[in-house]
Amino acid sequence: MTNPLRLGVAGLGVVGTGLIRLLQRRHAEWAARAGRDIAVAAYSARRRGDRGLDLGGALYYASPAELAASGSIDIFVELIGGAEGIAFDAVKAALSRGISVVTANKAMLAAHGFELATLAERSGAQLCFEAAVGGGIPVIKTLRESLAGNAIQRVSGIFNGTCNYILSRMETERLPFDVCLREAQALGYAEADPAFDIGGFDTAHKLAIVASLAFGAKVDTGAVSVEGIEQITLADLSAADELGFRIKLLGVAERTPHGVEQRVHPTMVARSAPLAQTMGVLNAVSIDGDAIGELTLVGPGAGGDATASAVAGDIVDIARGIRLAPFGRPAASLVDADRVPMQRHEGGYYVRLAVVDRPGAMGAIAARMGERLISLEAIMQKRAGKEAAAAGVVPVVLMTHGTTESSIREALALTVEDGVVRERPQVIRIEREAL
Numbered sequence: 001m002t003n004p005l006r007l008g009v010a011g012l013g014v015v016g017t018g019l020i021r022l023l024q025r026r027h028a029e030w031a032a033r034a035g036r037d038i039a040v041a042a043y044s045a046r047r048r049g050d051r052g053l054d055l056g057g058a059l060y061y062a063s064p065a066e067l068a069a070s071g072s073i074d075i076f077v078e079l080i081g082g083a084e085g086i087a088f089d090a091v092k093a094a095l096s097r098g099i100s101v102v103t104a105n106k107a108m109l110a111a112h113g114f115e116l117a118t119l120a121e122r123s124g125a126q127l128c129f130e131a132a133v134g135g136g137i138p139v140i141k142t143l144r145e146s147l148a149g150n151a152i153q154r155v156s157g158i159f160n161g162t163c164n165y166i167l168s169r170m171e172t173e174r175l176p177f178d179v180c181l182r183e184a185q186a187l188g189y190a191e192a193d194p195a196f197d198i199g200g201f202d203t204a205h206k207l208a209i210v211a212s213l214a215f216g217a218k219v220d221t222g223a224v225s226v227e228g229i230e231q232i233t234l235a236d237l238s239a240a241d242e243l244g245f246r247i248k249l250l251g252v253a254e255r256t257p258h259g260v261e262q263r264v265h266p267t268m269v270a271r272s273a274p275l276a277q278t279m280g281v282l283n284a285v286s287i288d289g290d291a292i293g294e295l296t297l298v299g300p301g302a303g304g305d306a307t308a309s310a311v312a313g314d315i316v317d318i319a320r321g322i323r324l325a326p327f328g329r330p331a332a333s334l335v336d337a338d339r340v341p342m343q344r345h346e347g348g349y350y351v352r353l354a355v356v357d358r359p360g361a362m363g364a365i366a367a368r369m370g371e372r373l374i375s376l377e378a379i380m381q382k383r384a385g386k387e388a389a390a391a392g393v394v395p396v397v398l399m400t401h402g403t404t405e406s407s408i409r410e411a412l413a414l415t416v417e418d419g420v421v422r423e424r425p426q427v428i429r430i431e432r433e434a435l
């Protein structure tokens with residue numbers, strides 16, 4: 001009889017305990033699918049103890065790196081987190097000894113994905129990370145395996161449940177950003193320091209990983225332009241609604257004439273699009289391939305069970321003997337990621353302005369747009385609230401047809417210089433399909 005496949009699980013937090021509970025509940029199915037028994041042989045966490053789990057005779061290691069190098073495991077499952085330090089050292093220790101690794105650690109893959117893939121290839125180990133992007137949604141497998149026959153044009157998605165929760169609550173409950181952020185924190189969705197989520201950086205990590213799989217480039221977060229959702233107001237959400245859009249924090253990786261663009265920013269998405277209909281903490285990823293057309297996957301982007309489901313799928317794949325290059329092609333063939341400046345981005349724009357309430361102001365704005373060959377698709381003048389009226393300004397919303405980022409930024413800077421616009425104009429990019 002085949003010996004059981006021995007797991008070494010480092011990290012018994014939300015995902016680690018979720019994984020062990022899932023293994024206990026579905027032990028027989030895992031074994032049937034893998035063709036052999038699967039057991040936790042060893043574990044590591046800061047604190048020793050079973051956390052109410054049945055860890056059987058699993059050995060405890062205070063050091064994850066020692067667990068990885070112990071020789072008593074077949075797969076090292078890294079569920080600690082963090083780009084550097086403990087997790088990274090332990091994963092390198094496992095891979096360099098030919099021990100396969102399953103990880104949910106997007107921060108580590110975003111920082112060291114290429115190096116780790118190279119190490120895995122050299123030692124013949126597998127490096128699997130389905131849980132690192134989109135939690136339980138099988139986006140990595142879909143790009144790496146199922147869509148391997150396609151030329152991918154674009155991947156766009158809602159990769160951060162906290163931001164999607166905040167924007168959904170703001171829109172449906174008409175609550176300001178700060179209130180929704182505090183709610184997300186109270187519910188345990190947002191980190192105590194939420195800057196990483198709301199600033200768009202978590203989305204950027206996941207996008208860089210996805211872009212590598214989709215476009216054959218090395219993972220490079222430096223190639224991602226990032227803007228967060230901190231500046232989105234209820235006025236923007238209302239205007240979006242009137243224009244037939246929703247505002248979502250999207251990560252978009254897309255082939256353009258200037259190279260593969262990677263960008264994270266609040267985006268106007270047509271209400272009819274699947275991404276716009278993804279509300280609350282859910283994540284969604286739309287993939288545009290030449291043969292498949294557009295495909296959207298929607299599901300839970302976090303949580304113990306959902307993330308453990310993705311980790312489990314990787315473990316069973318390795319147990320079955322499936323061998324794949326971590327990023328879908330040999331590491332040596334991965335090219336440097338393009339770094340396309342945001343100024344070159346082309347698309348439609350939503351602009352909200354505080355226009356000085358005097359004759360000729362709108363004409364001056366239209367003239368500046370015209371000079372940069374920007375054509376307007378819609379203009380909405382909103383009723384001035386008390387504050388705006390007291391400040392002598394009128395809120396105006398513009399929607400442009402396709403133009404470049406540099407053109408719209410230059411035109412808006414000139415309207416401020418001309419003295420016809422007060423405050424910093426709010427600019428939100430519009431999703432291409434919606435134009």
Ligand SMILES: NC(=O)c1ccc[n+]([C@@H]2O[C@H](COP(=O)([O-])OP(=O)(O)OC[C@H]3O[C@@H](n4cnc5c(N)ncnc54)[C@H](OP(=O)(O)O)[C@@H]3O)[C@@H](O)[C@H]2O)c1
Pocket residue numbers: 010011012013014015016044045046047048062063064078079080081082086104105106107131132135301302303304307
């Ligand atoms: N939570 C999610 O929904 C989710 C979703 C997708 C991906 N992920 C990723 O999954 C990974 C784990 O996340 P999590 O939410 O499960 O984290 P977590 O709840 O904070 O758990 C982290 C675990 O790592 C252990 N640990 C920390 N430092 C250690 C050290 N020096 N030596 C040994 N063990 C150490 C902790 O030990 P103690 O228990 O003793 O403190 C804890 O068990 C991260 O990479 C995260 O980005 C999480």
